Amino acid sequence: MSGITTRRQEMVREWLEEQGLDALLVSAEPNVRWLTGFAGEGLLVLDASGVSICTDSRYAIQARDEAPDAEVLADGGHLEQAIGRLNADGVGRFGFESAYLSYASHRKLCEGLDEAEPVPVEDKIKRLRAVKDEAEIALIEQAATIADRAFVALRPMLPGMCERDAAFELHRLMVKEGAEKPSFDIIVASGPNGAKPHACPCERRISEGDFIVIDWGAVVEGYCSDCTRTVIVGQPDGRQREIWEAVREAQLAAIAGVRPGAVCREVDEIARGLLRERGFDREFGHGLGHGVGLQVHELPVLSQRSEDAALEAGMVVTVEPGVYIEDWGGVRLEELVLVTQEGHRSLTAAPYDL
Amino acid sequence: MSGITTRRQEMVREWLEEQGLDALLVSAEPNVRWLTGFAGEGLLVLDASGVSICTDSRYAIQARDEAPDAEVLADGGHLEQAIGRLNADGVGRFGFESAYLSYASHRKLCEGLDEAEPVPVEDKIKRLRAVKDEAEIALIEQAATIADRAFVALRPMLPGMCERDAAFELHRLMVKEGAEKPSFDIIVASGPNGAKPHACPCERRISEGDFIVIDWGAVVEGYCSDCTRTVIVGQPDGRQREIWEAVREAQLAAIAGVRPGAVCREVDEIARGLLRERGFDREFGHGLGHGVGLQVHELPVLSQRSEDAALEAGMVVTVEPGVYIEDWGGVRLEELVLVTQEGHRSLTAAPYDL
Numbered sequence: 001m002s003g004i005t006t007r008r009q010e011m012v013r014e015w016l017e018e019q020g021l022d023a024l025l026v027s028a029e030p031n032v033r034w035l036t037g038f039a040g041e042g043l044l045v046l047d048a049s050g051v052s053i054c055t056d057s058r059y060a061i062q063a064r065d066e067a068p069d070a071e072v073l074a075d076g077g078h079l080e081q082a083i084g085r086l087n088a089d090g091v092g093r094f095g096f097e098s099a100y101l102s103y104a105s106h107r108k109l110c111e112g113l114d115e116a117e118p119v120p121v122e123d124k125i126k127r128l129r130a131v132k133d134e135a136e137i138a139l140i141e142q143a144a145t146i147a148d149r150a151f152v153a154l155r156p157m158l159p160g161m162c163e164r165d166a167a168f169e170l171h172r173l174m175v176k177e178g179a180e181k182p183s184f185d186i187i188v189a190s191g192p193n194g195a196k197p198h199a200c201p202c203e204r205r206i207s208e209g210d211f212i213v214i215d216w217g218a219v220v221e222g223y224c225s226d227c228t229r230t231v232i233v234g235q236p237d238g239r240q241r242e243i244w245e246a247v248r249e250a251q252l253a254a255i256a257g258v259r260p261g262a263v264c265r266e267v268d269e270i271a272r273g274l275l276r277e278r279g280f281d282r283e284f285g286h287g288l289g290h291g292v293g294l295q296v297h298e299l300p301v302l303s304q305r306s307e308d309a310a311l312e313a314g315m316v317v318t319v320e321p322g323v324y325i326e327d328w329g330g331v332r333l334e335e336l337v338l339v340t341q342e343g344h345r346s347l348t349a350a351p352y353d354l
Numbered sequence: 355m356s357g358i359t360t361r362r363q364e365m366v367r368e369w370l371e372e373q374g375l376d377a378l379l380v381s382a383e384p385n386v387r388w389l390t391g392f393a394g395e396g397l398l399v400l401d402a403s404g405v406s407i408c409t410d411s412r413y414a415i416q417a418r419d420e421a422p423d424a425e426v427l428a429d430g431g432h433l434e435q436a437i438g439r440l441n442a443d444g445v446g447r448f449g450f451e452s453a454y455l456s457y458a459s460h461r462k463l464c465e466g467l468d469e470a471e472p473v474p475v476e477d478k479i480k481r482l483r484a485v486k487d488e489a490e491i492a493l494i495e496q497a498a499t500i501a502d503r504a505f506v507a508l509r510p511m512l513p514g515m516c517e518r519d520a521a522f523e524l525h526r527l528m529v530k531e532g533a534e535k536p537s538f539d540i541i542v543a544s545g546p547n548g549a550k551p552h553a554c555p556c557e558r559r560i561s562e563g564d565f566i567v568i569d570w571g572a573v574v575e576g577y578c579s580d581c582t583r584t585v586i587v588g589q590p591d592g593r594q595r596e597i598w599e600a601v602r603e604a605q606l607a608a609i610a611g612v613r614p615g616a617v618c619r620e621v622d623e624i625a626r627g628l629l630r631e632r633g634f635d636r637e638f639g640h641g642l643g644h645g646v647g648l649q650v651h652e653l654p655v656l657s658q659r660s661e662d663a664a665l666e667a668g669m670v671v672t673v674e675p676g677v678y679i680e681d682w683g684g685v686r687l688e689e690l691v692l693v694t695q696e697g698h699r700s701l702t703a704a705p706y707d708l
Contacts, residue, residue, distance in 0.1 A: 040552060057639025058551040061680060074639075077659075096457070103460045103474055104452040120457055168529050175522050181539070197412040198394060285411025285428075305431070326415060 002069055004135065008035050008128070012046060015124055016095065023047035023094035024121070025082055025109075027101050030294040031125040036067035039222060043078045044070075045085045047094075054081035079105055083112035095121035130291050130299040131314040136223060137338060137347075140292065140316055143218040143225035144336050144347040146177040151216065151229065151350045158212060159233045163188040163201035166214075174218045183217035183224035183296045194230070194330035197286055197322060208234045211244075211329045213322075217296060224296045226318050227348045228334030236354055243280070243323050244354055247331045250274040250321040254288060258337050258344040260313045264306040271321040272304070280323045289318035292336060315339040316347065356423055358489065362389050362482070366400060369478055370449065377401035377448035378475070379436055379463075381455050384648040385479040390421035393576060397432045398424075399439045401448075408435035433459055437466035449475035484645050484653040485668040490577060491692060494646065494670055495701045497572040497579035498690050500531040502704040505570065505583065512566060513587045517542040517555035520568075528572045537571035537578035537650045548584070548684035551640055551676060562588045565598075565683045567676075571650060578650040580672050581702045582688030590708055597634070597677050598708055601685045604628040604675040608642060612691050612698040614667045618660040625675040626658070634677045643672035646690060669693040670701065 012035065016024055026032050026044035032053070033039050035046065040062050042055030052071040053063045060074035073081040086094060096109070098120035109118055132140065150173035158166055167186040174182060189199035190206045194213040206212055215228040230244060250271035257270045268288040275284050287303025293316060300308035302317060311317070320334030336347040366389065370378055380386050380398035386407070387393050389400065394416050396409030406425040407417045414428035427435040440448060450463070452474035463472055486494065504527035512520055521540040528536060543553035544560045548567040560566055569582040584598060604625035611624045622642040629638050641657025647670060654662035656671060665671070674688030690701040 039554075057678070060639075061550045062552070062554075098458040098461070099456050101457050102453050103450070103455050103457055106457045107452070107474075120461075168526075172522075172526065185535070196415045198416070200393075200416075285414075324411070 004133065005035060005037055005067070006069065009046060009051060011128055012125065013048065019095065019121070021093050021095045021119060021121075022091045023086065023089070025086070025094060025096040025101070025118070026125065027097050027105075028099075028123070028126070030129070031097070031123075033222060033294055034125065034129050036070050038063045038067040038070065041078070043082045045082050047089060047091060049089065052082075052085050054078045054085065079108055080112070083109060086116045087112075087114045091116045093117045093119050095119050097121065097123055097125075099123050126299055129293055131312055132293060132316055133314070136293060137314070137316065139220050139223035140225060140336070141347045143179065143183070143220040143223055144227065145349070146174055146179045146218040146220065147216055147225045147227055148348060148350040149177050150174040150218070151214070151227070155231065158206050158231070159208075160205060162203050162205050163190055163193070164203060166206065167201040170214070170216055174216075177218075179218035179220060180222075181219050183219045183226060187213065187215035189213045189330065192327055192329050195324045195326050195328060197324055197330065197332065206233055209237070211236075211240060211331060213330055213332050215332065215334065222294050224292050224294070225347070226292050226296050226334065226336055227350055228320055228332045229350055229352065230331045230333060230354075232354055241354070244331050246275060246278045246280060247321050247323055247333050248352065251319055251333045251335065254319045254321065255335055255337055255344065255346070258311060258317065258319065258339055260311055260339060260341065262311045264300050264302050264308045264310065265304060267311070267319075268302045268304055268306065271319070275321060275323065283323045283325055284321055285324065286322065289320050289334075292316050292318060311339045313339050313341045358487065359390055359421070360423065363400060363405060365482055366479065367402065373449065373475070375447050375449045375473060375475070376445045377440065377443070379440070379448060379450040379455070379472070380479065381451050381459075382453075382477070382480070384483070385451070385477075387576060387648055388479065388483050390424050392417045392421040392424065395432075397436045399436050401443060401445060403443065406436075406439050408432045408439065433462055434466070437463060440470045441466075441468045445470045447471045447473050449473050451475065451477055451479075453477050480653055483647055485666055486647060486670055487668070490647060491668070491670065493574050493577035494579060494690070497533065497537070497574040497577055498581065498701040499703070500528055500533045500572040500574065501570055501579045501581055502702060503531050504528040504572070505568070505581070505704045509585065512560050512585070513562075514559060516557050516559045517544055517547070518557060520560065521555040524568070524570055528570070531572075533572035533574060534576075535573050537573045537580060541567065541569035543567045543684065546681055546683050549678045549680050549682060551678055551684065551686065560587055563591070565590075565594060565685060567684055567686050569686065569688065576648050578646050578648070579701070580646050580650050580688065580690055581704055582674055582686045583704055583706065584685045584687060584708075586708055595708070598685050600629060600632045600634060601675050601677055601687050602706065605673055605687045605689065608673045608675065609689055609691055609698065609700070612665060612671065612673065612693055614665055614693055614695065616665045618654050618656050618662045618664065619658060621665070621673075622656045622658055622660065625673070629675060629677065637677045637679055638675055639678065640676065643674050643688075646670050646672060665693045667693050667695045
């Protein structure tokens with residue numbers, strides 16, 4: 001990791017200089033990992049002289065192994081050690097991640113600092129993380145391939161399984177294929193449960209005529225994949241087919257709109273507009289998609305309310321329109337898409353058979 | 355849940371009245387769940403007139419199902435809806451959980467409020483959650499029993515397995531016994547890896563003469579268990595036996611000290627003092643234990659730095675001394691203990707055979 005993390009740290013130092021800041025206190029764990037390789041719990045202080053991981057004895061060896069170039073502090077509270085480091089270094093104005101530092105920790109910080117002045121900053125690192133390098137893309141693709149294979153193996157087993165067993169079998173198959181773990185709690189929502197976009201798998205048995213929404217992903221070396229398919233046991237009725245095809249049409253149109261420069265809100269609107277035309281407007285309540293990387297939900301956000309500007313090459317986003325109808329069920333189809341110089345490339349290959 | 359959650363909400367209202375507050379904005383998810391039964395993502399506004407869950411369309415049905423007595427708002431940002439609710443209700447001074455609201459969200463809150471005045475408060479609900487009722491204790495015990503059974507089944511399979519496979523097999527066995535999922539990422543740390551208290555299971559194969567630290571737990575209806583054993587493949591050498599017995603002695607002495615009124619720091623010191631006498635002082639770097647409930651790490655904290663006063667009947671705590679030596683390995687033994695009127699009762703029954 002060393003060369004990569006050094007380059008990432010330099011990007012942040014350049015940004016700090018532009019902002020007139022001496023240092024950055026990093027409190028979001030995925031940001032710490034991205035900057036140093038350290039995947040445990042702790043804070044990071046980054047300044048011109050280097051980086052210090054502020055952790056505790058539970059993670060001391062791991063931090064030294066994973067982040068050989070960082071100073072590892074592991075004797076005291078995380079925040080207390082960060083304050084000590086900032087005081088000792090004679091730091092002046094420094095940034096802290098206002099979205100990840102609690103109100104209480106900010107107070108403690110202010111009380112403990114000698115001269116240093118904390119300045120709230122936007123989540124610059126999360127923004128930098130949105131554009132992936134080749135190694136990151138390869139890991140996400142590997143995670144996606146594992147997830148695809150597991151799904152293909154699960155598909156014929158579904159009839160008669162209960163949701164919870166199906167979710168665990170998918171989990172088991174991903175681990176067998178080489179995943180560290182699932183990238184989130186797997187969703188298997190059958191029949192009316194499909195109306196809940198974030199349903200928890202329950203004891204409900206998957207039966208003839210059920211639509212089943214399956215939303216799953218794998219983790220490989222910390223990097224996530226994310227995918228959803230909606231399948232049926234037996235043959236779809238007219239309404240099922242109509243809704244599934246409406247969602248698929250909206251998804252394909254939105255995927256076709258994924259390219260560098262495409263405005264995030266507009267990509268969402270491609271799918272939303274098509275579903276609106278078909279009468280499904282309020283039935284698609286969530287955003288179209290989100291970035292995926294060290295976290296399963298990252299920047300950019302593709303939604304009506306997205307404050308992110310436009311897609312850039314190297315971003316990895318989901319495209320996942322859905323229609324949810326209470327007491328009936330739901331359909332969601334999710335593709336993991338890499339933004340390329342030319343447009344886009346799908347990272348998932350799980351079949352779309354109904 | 356309804357009767358229980360109503361009583362819990364009343365406890366919080368009484369406390370708000372004592373504090374001269376009109377309402378509480380709850381942002382910690384386990385606190386929202388404890389107060390309402392809702393287990394999805396969202397914020398909660400609690401005032402004299404009732405409770406409102408501020409979530410989004412992904413969780414709307416779930417919120418109405420799980421928290422039938424709550425108003426469910428699911429059309430907009432979580433914080434924006436909470437601000438709307440506070441403004442509409444003519445709330446004056448209200449508390450927010452300073453440890454769980456980010457600096458940025460606090461700012462947004464201040465900007466959006468008309469008359470209401472946010473006051474940072476300590477985590478009162480986390481404190482209330484520390485004392486469990488009978489139904490909660492029954493669920494924790496059920497989770498612990500599932501974890502015990504899974505471990506007993508795993509034990510003979512360990513020789514020759516790699517750490518990652520052993521961790522997943524333990525996971526599988528817990529799910530088979532009825533767990534929703536593990537209560538955290540299972541630790542299986544063999545040989546020198548045992549020196550890392552929070553090691554990640556890797557491809558290392560468990561071999562003759564290895565100490566293996568296994569730290570695992572189950573979730574049942576949201577409630578966690580937590581347990582650690584250190585076992586060996588083959589026969590321990592003199593040093594292994596000496597260290598294992600030192601840790602076990604420290605653990606037994608500390609468990610014997612668990613009773614209502616026992617000072618949290620002093621229970622930690624019972625184990626720490628005994629290990630210090632044996633020359634293991636710096637080798638026991640973490641705290642002795644922590645509360646367990648809806649989260650695997652709750653109050654009270656049993657450590658040298660604990661700011662919690664004394665144990666109370668109904669608390670469920672871990673007692674988990676350990677000794678960690680770089681390049682050699684580690685030993686940790688963890689018991690899940692209920693504080694009873696009479697003293698304590700163990701909730702875990704996994705054998706302590708070396």
